[in-house]
Amino acid sequence: MTYRAGWIHFTNVAPILDSLQLPPGVSAITGVPTEMNAALLDGRVDVANISVVEFIRNADKLEALPDFSVSVLGPVYSVNLFHTAPLHALKRIALTSQSATSVALLEVVLKERGLKPVLEGAEGTPETLLAAGFDGVLRIGDSALREWYAAVGPLTPETTMTALPHTGRAGGQAVHVTDLAEEWFAITGHPFVFAVWAYRKGYPPPPDLVQAMREARREGLGHLAEVARRHAQQLGLPERVVQHYLWNFRYHLEEPDRLGLTEFALKAVPGHAPLQFGPKPGKREVERTL
Numbered sequence: 001m002t003y004r005a006g007w008i009h010f011t012n013v014a015p016i017l018d019s020l021q022l023p024p025g026v027s028a029i030t031g032v033p034t035e036m037n038a039a040l041l042d043g044r045v046d047v048a049n050i051s052v053v054e055f056i057r058n059a060d061k062l063e064a065l066p067d068f069s070v071s072v073l074g075p076v077y078s079v080n081l082f083h084t085a086p087l088h089a090l091k092r093i094a095l096t097s098q099s100a101t102s103v104a105l106l107e108v109v110l111k112e113r114g115l116k117p118v119l120e121g122a123e124g125t126p127e128t129l130l131a132a133g134f135d136g137v138l139r140i141g142d143s144a145l146r147e148w149y150a151a152v153g154p155l156t157p158e159t160t161m162t163a164l165p166h167t168g169r170a171g172g173q174a175v176h177v178t179d180l181a182e183e184w185f186a187i188t189g190h191p192f193v194f195a196v197w198a199y200r201k202g203y204p205p206p207p208d209l210v211q212a213m214r215e216a217r218r219e220g221l222g223h224l225a226e227v228a229r230r231h232a233q234q235l236g237l238p239e240r241v242v243q244h245y246l247w248n249f250r251y252h253l254e255e256p257d258r259l260g261l262t263e264f265a266l267k268a269v270p271g272h273a274p275l276q277f278g279p280k281p282g283k284r285e286v287e288r289t290l
């Protein structure tokens with residue numbers, strides 16, 4: 001029987017997915033986070049890089065690979081709240097239907113800051129949604145990266161290293177851009193884990209698929225400039241911006257990432273079942289792929 005993978009195919013997973021050779025007997029489909037979360041939970045795929053909050057909410061049913069994640073320490077650049085009023089004065093925020101984790105992260109950030117704006121599902125760009133009467137717009141993924149760059153680019157020490165929020169322009173009006181991973185870092189001092197590679201308990205991916213993923217990650221990270229060049233063309237962004245975006249990610253679910261994950265799980269899903277991970281890779285796998 002075929003083992004079915006479901007990939008969220010944002011540029012941030014290109015260093016793992018671009019050179020992945022699926023072993024025989026494995027098929028793959030792609031989609032946005034909410035589609036892949038549903039596909040894994042419905043049983044339409046067997047392994048997927050899903051929104052971490054869905055992994056936490058379904059911790060009784062799911063397990064995750066122990067050494068894969070999409071995490072950052074500090075800014076992520078592609079999970080952005082675009083807003084026209086200061087954070088504390090926001091009244092109505094538009095939420096993208098593509099995201100689960102970033103919505104939960106926004107809710108945690110608002111709660112930590114004691115803020116209670118109305119959150120509503122609505123699709124569009126920051127420009128169209130701000131014009132439609134929202135004063136905040138949550139965007140994720142490749143379009144959020146492009147919109148961030150259009151609003152606050154090019155990269156400067158101010159856009160990468162200084163106090164929140166960044167300021168710029170969208171659709172002719174002044175906007176603030178709050179990077180939610182940077183907010184998370186300001187609140188907790190931990191990395192933020194956006195995605196893990198999860199599967200239904202008792203149905204782990206075949207070892208040759210996991211090993212192929214490790215080898216693909218090593219290949220991608222070892223040739224990051226080429227990965228960035230290819231994707232910069234597709235995204236219509238400068239190569240150095242995409243390179244900066246990609247090297248900023250943490251793909252290995254290391255101890256600091258797990259601390260951040262534990263903290264987020266406590267804040268976002270109080271009372272969740274214990275998080276479960278598959279066995280760590282053996283010496284031979286590590287020697288071949290790290």
Ligand SMILES: C=C(O[C@@H]1C=C(C(=O)O)C=C[C@H]1O)C(=O)O
Pocket residue numbers: 008010012033034049050051052070076078079098099100101102103140141142194195
């Ligand atoms: C960093 C990102 O993280 C993604 C955000 C997700 C979510 O909000 O549910 C899910 C998977 C992540 O890969 C991004 O959207 O750019």
